[in-house]
Amino acid sequence: MTAFTVNGVRVEVDRPDDTPLLTVLRDALGLVGSRFGCGQGLCGACMVLLDGKAVPSCDIPLWQVADADVVTVEGLAAEGPNPVQQSLIRHQAAQCGYCLSGIVVAATAFLDQEPEPSAEQVAQALERNLCRCGTHQRIVQAVLDARSGAPA
Amino acid sequence: MTTTSQRTLPGHVEANPRLGTWISVADGIVEVHVGKVELGQGILTALHQIAADALGLPPERVRIRTARTESGPDQGLTAGSMSVQETAPALRYVGAAVRQLAEVGDAGRSVVSRRSQSDLLNHQGDPSQSDLLNHQGDPSQSDLLNHQGDRSQSDLLNHQDDRLNQQGDLLNHAEITDYVDRIGGLNPETNLAGLDVVGHAGPTLVVGTDLPRVDIPDKVLGRPRFVSDLRPPGLMHGRVLRPPSAAASLRAVPEGWAAPGVELVRDGSFLGVVGEREDDVDRALAALAAAAVWDEHDTLPDEDDLAGWLRSAASDPTEVAVDVVPERTRTATYSKPYLVHASIAPSCAMARWAEDGAAVHVWSHSQGIHRLRLAIADALGLDLEAVSLEHAENAGCYGHNGADDAAFDAVLLARAVPGRPVLLRWSRADELGWAPLSPAMTSTVSARLVDGRIDGWSYDVWSQGHASRPGYAGHPGLLATAHVAGGTPLPPASDPPGPSFGSLRNAVPLYDVGPRAITGHVVTEAPLRASAMRSLGGFFNVFAIESFLDELAAEAGLDPVELRLAHLTDPRARAVVERVADESAWGSALPESVGRGMGFARYKNLGAYCAIVAEVEAGTELRVRRLVIAADLGLVINPDGARNQLSGGAVQATSWTTVERVRFDRRRVTSTDWETYSILRFPTAPRVDVHLLDSDQPPLGAGECAQGPTAAAIANAVHAALGVRVRDLPLTSEAIVRAIEESP
Numbered sequence: 044m045t046a047f048t049v050n051g052v053r054v055e056v057d058r059p060d061d062t063p064l065l066t067v068l069r070d071a072l073g074l075v076g077s078r079f080g081c082g083q084g085l086c087g088a089c090m091v092l093l094d095g096k097a098v099p100s101c102d103i104p105l106w107q108v109a110d111a112d113v114v115t116v117e118g119l120a121a122e123g124p125n126p127v128q129q130s131l132i133r134h135q136a137a138q139c140g141y142c143l144s145g146i147v148v149a150a151t152a153f154l155d156q157e158p159e160p161s162a163e164q165v166a167q168a169l170e171r172n173l174c175r176c177g178t179h180q181r182i183v184q185a186v187l188d189a190r191s192g193a194p195a
Numbered sequence: 196m197t198t199t200s201q202r203t204l205p206g207h208v209e210a211n212p213r214l215g216t217w218i219s220v221a222d223g224i225v226e227v228h229v230g231k232v233e234l235g236q237g238i239l240t241a242l243h244q245i246a247a248d249a250l251g252l253p254p255e256r257v258r259i260r261t262a263r264t265e266s267g268p269d270q271g272l273t274a275g276s277m278s279v280q281e282t283a284p285a286l287r288y289v290g291a292a293v294r295q296l297a298e299v300g301d302a303g304r305s306v307v308s309r310r311s312q313s314d315l316l317n318h319q320g321d322p323s324q325s326d327l328l329n330h331q332g333d334p335s336q337s338d339l340l341n342h343q344g345d346r347s348q349s350d351l352l353n354h355q356d357d358r359l360n361q362q363g364d365l366l367n368h369a370e371i372t373d374y375v376d377r378i379g380g381l382n383p384e385t386n387l388a389g390l391d392v393v394g395h396a397g398p399t400l401v402v403g404t405d406l407p408r409v410d411i412p413d414k415v416l417g418r419p420r421f422v423s424d425l426r427p428p429g430l431m432h433g434r435v436l437r438p439p440s441a442a443a444s445l446r447a448v449p450e451g452w453a454a455p456g457v458e459l460v461r462d463g464s465f466l467g468v469v470g471e472r473e474d475d476v477d478r479a480l481a482a483l484a485a486a487a488v489w490d491e492h493d494t495l496p497d498e499d500d501l502a503g504w505l506r507s508a509a510s511d512p513t514e515v516a517v518d519v520v521p522e523r524t525r526t527a528t529y530s531k532p533y534l535v536h537a538s539i540a541p542s543c544a545m546a547r548w549a550e551d552g553a554a555v556h557v558w559s560h561s562q563g564i565h566r567l568r569l570a571i572a573d574a575l576g577l578d579l580e581a582v583s584l585e586h587a588e589n590a591g592c593y594g595h596n597g598a599d600d601a602a603f604d605a606v607l608l609a610r611a612v613p614g615r616p617v618l619l620r621w622s623r624a625d626e627l628g629w630a631p632l633s634p635a636m637t638s639t640v641s642a643r644l645v646d647g648r649i650d651g652w653s654y655d656v657w658s659q660g661h662a663s664r665p666g667y668a669g670h671p672g673l674l675a676t677a678h679v680a681g682g683t684p685l686p687p688a689s690d691p692p693g694p695s696f697g698s699l700r701n702a703v704p705l706y707d708v709g710p711r712a713i714t715g716h717v718v719t720e721a722p723l724r725a726s727a728m729r730s731l732g733g734f735f736n737v738f739a740i741e742s743f744l745d746e747l748a749a750e751a752g753l754d755p756v757e758l759r760l761a762h763l764t765d766p767r768a769r770a771v772v773e774r775v776a777d778e779s780a781w782g783s784a785l786p787e788s789v790g791r792g793m794g795f796a797r798y799k800n801l802g803a804y805c806a807i808v809a810e811v812e813a814g815t816e817l818r819v820r821r822l823v824i825a826a827d828l829g830l831v832i833n834p835d836g837a838r839n840q841l842s843g844g845a846v847q848a849t850s851w852t853t854v855e856r857v858r859f860d861r862r863r864v865t866s867t868d869w870e871t872y873s874i875l876r877f878p879t880a881p882r883v884d885v886h887l888l889d890s891d892q893p894p895l896g897a898g899e900c901a902q903g904p905t906a907a908a909i910a911n912a913v914h915a916a917l918g919v920r921v922r923d924l925p926l927t928s929e930a931i932v933r934a935i936e937e938s939p
Contacts, residue, residue: 062474070432070473075424076417078590080539081623085869088539116417124416131415135407135835138843139235140414141539141590147415169877173869175539176235176591177846178839179880 047108050118060106065089076116076144087172090145091115097152116144127151130189138176146172150186205284208387211268215383217289228260230270231278235591236898237836238278240408244401245283249290251397263585264568272563276896291394297377405835422560422587423543432473433608433619434480436466440863443489454479460611463680467608493861495722502530502637505657510716518710520651523641529739531924533857534633540590541626542597546605547616554581559602560589567599570665574676594728597630599665600674624867631726634659636735640743647751652708657716659725660688661697687721695799701733704740705797706762730902737796737903745911767827771806775825778886779808788813792911794904803828803900809908813916819849819881829892840897842883848905850875853926
C-alpha cells in the first residue's frame, strides 16, 4: 500500500511500487483527466502538481509520491474552473484539447510563481507541453489573460 | 439564405432518405444525427449551428449525435474538408422537411439571436459521447470522483439570461415545446426523398456567430471525453506488441511464456496481452517484447536519397495536362520527406464481443466507421450485421492515422475475452512508427518566361499513393491483417481520382501559364506505409509551384505579388492575394536578416482560397515569426472556429516545413519518440493573423487550405532573407547551409 493525497483526499493504493503515477490516477483512482500521451515524460499531456510543482505523471513511479500531495486537472476545478481554465474556455483556446489538461496544470503552477509574465515567458513556461493542432497563440493569450488582475 | 427554396435533393439525404435516420426527439431536445465526427476541428459545433437554423430552433433545443453504425446517416468519411459542404445542404433539406411536416410554416422563426462569446458553458452536458464515459473508476474511490462532472459552473453561466434577444415573430417557450413535440410525433419512416420539400432554408441566426464549442469545457476541466477515458463495468486493458521492423515476422515466443495478470493473444505474427490492470498489461508487454524472437530484413530505401528512390522506382503515370509545351527556360526540382501525423494521443479503441462470440461492438476514433465496419467484417469473415461501431473522440486527427488499425487490434484482443470490453492503446513508438505516413515526394517543374509572362509550363511529381484507408484495393487495409496467420501484406497506397487527386492534388496551377504538361507518377512500391495526411499532395505541390513562381519572378525582375496577379484571373483568387499583401504591409521595410514571402492556392482547385505571407528571421536558427493569412471560405458557419482551423493548419504546416522528418535506417523507422521526431513548440510557434473575406458563396472547408501556402510562404521568405533557394524540406539550418554550398 502506498498512501498519498490526491486533490485533498488521502488515498491508499495497492499497486506495485514501479507503477507510473499516471496509471494509478487513471486506472486505480478513475481520475482520467490527466491524459496519456507518450509515457516518457516528453509531451506534458499528463502533467500534475506534485507538491506544488508541475511534473509529468507518466514517468513518476508510485513509490516516489508516498505521502506527497498530488493535484490533478480535476482538482484545479474543484471549486469551479480556476482562472486558467476559465480563460482557456473564454478564448476557445482548443482544437482537439488533448494537451490541455497538462497545459492547465503547467500554466497554473507557472502563474503562481510569476503572476505578471510576458507572452514570451508564458511560451517558455509551456516549452515542455506539446500541442499538435497549432493552437499555441490562443493558449498563450488565454494564460496571459488568466493573470491576477487581468481583465476578464 | 432565408429565401432559398429547397427543391434539390442533397446527395446525403438521397443516400439516407429515412427521416428517423436524421431526427429524433428525447427529453424535449431535437436530436440531429450526423455521420460526421469530431476530430478536433469543431465540426459538431458548426453542424449544431446549421441544424438549429435549419430547424428554426434555439441551439439549446438541438443536440448533435455523432456517427454510429446502428443509427444515423452513413456520410462516408469525415475528411477532405468536405463536412460542411456535404452536410449543410442535407441538414437544411431535413430542417425544411421537418418544418413542413410539423406545420411550423416558412417563417423560419427562432427564439435565439446571435450569441456572444460570453455564453461559454451553455452546452455542458453535451451527450454526443458515449454514456460509458459516466461509469468510471472503482466505486470505493467515489470520493475522488465527486470532483468531476456536475460541479457547478454557475459563475461562468451568468450570462444565460441576457441571451434572449427577441427578433421578429419568434416562437415563445410554449410554442417551441409544442413544435418539438410535433417533431417527436413525426413518423420516423417518412421517406424524405419522396417529399415535395418547398420550404425555406430556415433563418440565419446561429450560423455566422461564434457559438462556443460544445466540447471545450470537458477538455479544459479534465472531464472524461476521449475514447481512452471510457470506463465501462468489467473493463480490461489491451496492448499489442508490434513487430520490431517493417518487414519482421515472428519466429518464436518461448514455450509457456506467461506474465502475471494477463492473457497472451497470439495469431501468426500478431501478439498482444489483455488484463484487468493497466500496469500489469504494460509490464507484460515489456516482458513479451524482451522474450519474442523475430526474423528481420532490410527493406527500406536510403533516407538521404528519397528523391532518387522515387524517381527510379516502378510507377504508374497519370497525365492531367498534355499540351505541347515550348522549350522551357528554367527548371527546378523540389522534395519533401515522409511526415507522420504525430497526434498527441496514441491511437486507441475499445471492443466488446458478445458472450457467445457472435458479434462485436467497437468504439473508435476512425474517420469512417461504416467503411471500417466493412473492413472488420471482411477481415474476420463475419456477416456485416455482426459488427457495429460508434465514434468516440481522440486527440486531433489530421488524416488516416492509426485509428482504424487500433480498432481492429482491439477486436482481435477482445475476442480472447468474450463479454468483456477491452480498451486497447498504442504506444507512442507505435504511433510514430506504425501509423500510415504522409509519403515522401519529389517534383520537377519547368517553365518558359517571355517578357515577364509565363508561356509554357511542365510539372512532374513522384510519390507513393496517398490513400490506403480500410477497404482500398479490395483489402481490409488494417495493419494487423498483415500480421495474423495467413494474413496478406497491405497493398501499396493508391491515389484518389480527380478532380481532388492525391499526389496530383493542386499540381495544376491556378495561374494562366499557357500550354501545360502535368504528370503524376504514383510509385507502386511501398517499403513504408503511406496514406492521407491533411491536404495530401497539396502541401508539397503548392510548396513547389509557389516556390518556383518566386524563382520566375526573380528571373523576370518582377515583384512576386505582381507576377501572381498578372497570371490570376479568378477574382476570388486575386482578392485573397491582394488582401494578404495589404494586411502584411507587403513591400515595407524589414530588419536585416528578416524576410517576407508569399504563398497562395485554392485548395484542390475547388475549395477555399488562401494566401499567406510569412516573415522569417534567419539568425543562427530559422524562426518563423509571423504568418498573415487571407482566406475566402465562402459562407462561414462559425468565424471564430474557422480562424482557429486556419491558424492551426498554418502552424502545423510551419512545423512540417521547418522541423519535421520521419527518420529510418534500412530496416526500421527510428524517429519513434518526441526527441527523435521533433515538432514545433510554444516558444517557436509563430504569431498568426487571420483575415476572412466576406462571402455568401457556398461554404468551403477551412482545415486544409493553409498548409501548402504556408510552406511556400516560408520558403520564399527564407529566400528573401538570405538570397538562397531551399528546395528540399524541411527548411532546417542544415538544409539552408547545404543549399548555400550547392548554389552556383
